[in-house]
Amino acid sequence: MAQDFETIALNIEDGVATLTLNRPDRLNSFTDAMHAEVRSALELIRAGRADGSVRAMVLTGAGRGFCAGQDLSDRSVSAGDAAPDLGVSVEKNYKPLVMALRALDMPVIAAVNGVAAGAGANLALACDLVFAARSASFIQAFCKLGLIPDTGGTWILPRLLGPARAMGLAMLGDKLPADQAEAWGLIWKCVDDDALMPTVSALAKQMAAGPTVGFAQTKKAIWASSTQDFSTQLDMERDMMRACGQSDDYREGVAAFMEKRTPRFTGR
Known part of the structure; x- marks a missing residue:
């Protein structure tokens, strides 16, 4: 089963819903329109759980990146003549997104195929299991813009890494390679690039057939x-x-x- 969208792709097969962020030319960064489509996709996934057709979910990105966070050219957050109220975007989009992922009554697996930056990094970390390609990386890019980690970053990072590493990532914005993220316990597993989707797809099917x-x-x-x-x-x-x-x-x-x-x- 496939559903038509403009900025994402949703495929449901063998009990697994695969939601792909699909703006590869912008490293799958979020716009208001993309948030709306993700919300619609999650509604379909919840309905599939209710009727038994969906029992596991995979979240990934198209192209060379997982998600670069917020698209800063999107009108809702663009720092033009008038200062934007970024709190509105958090409350309207990012908080409901991670809360919905966490509330899904099924395993949610992130397949991080490339850079996961800003909200994109914390979106991945909000999933139950995180697999990353060896070439992938995680960047808390907020500090480069004078912002704080959102999308649950200030809650998730210290719990996974402890305050010292969380503070370093949040205040320095250093790139954390996938293999180091695994070694630190930030993610479940780092795998070779060409093994990422076969590994995650097989595991998702296994979990969909499980209890x-x-x-x-x-x-x-x-x-x-x-x-x-x-x-x-x-x-x-x-x-x-x-x-x-x-x-x-x-x-x-x-x-x-x-x-x-x-x-x-x-x-x-």
């Missing part, structure tokens, strides 16, 4: 853990374990284990 009820609860619990105390987290684990234990996926997993066969999960 997606449990995956969805796992991602919610891990994301919540940084803002909850230990006792509250244990209570969340109890409640989520109870919900998972009542799912068709759990019944199928146990039956397959007892019968020594491959489970056939339905995501219910």
Whole structure:
């Protein structure tokens, strides 16, 4: 299944929705129009999860870049005669975008195929698993413009890297190569360029065929853990374990284990 868009591409196949940012001539930088199309695509993906046709998502970019962040020539943020209110853009576009990704009831995998800069870097880091091509890099470019990391950057970076490395990336704007990002624990894995999409596609299909009820609860619990105390987290684990234990996926997993066969999960 494919859906027609102007600035992105959406393909749904084998239970996997692949959303490709598709403005390669501008390194897939965001405009208001692109944000609107991504929102529409995410609505389709949520609908696919409800009817069972989508059980995992891949986010990637077309051409030689993943996403260069905000397109500074876009009228909504262009620093022309009147100073723009960039807070409006954050509230209208970037906050809903990362919140929607985090709330998706399925695994969300970023395939970073090239430079991920500014909001583009933090968009990738908001996904559940991040794979990057060896030639890719991550740049917190905000400081070059007198800005702060947005799209969740000030929340995600210190939690993944600690305050020292987060502060260095945010205040210096240095390019972080993909292999170093993996070594630091910023991303899950760095792979050779020609292996990126085959690796991510195979994993997404594997996860789409897996126990997606449990995956969805796992991602919610891990994301919540940084803002909850230990006792509250244990209570969340109890409640989520109870919900998972009542799912068709759990019944199928146990039956397959007892019968020594491959489970056939339905995501219910």
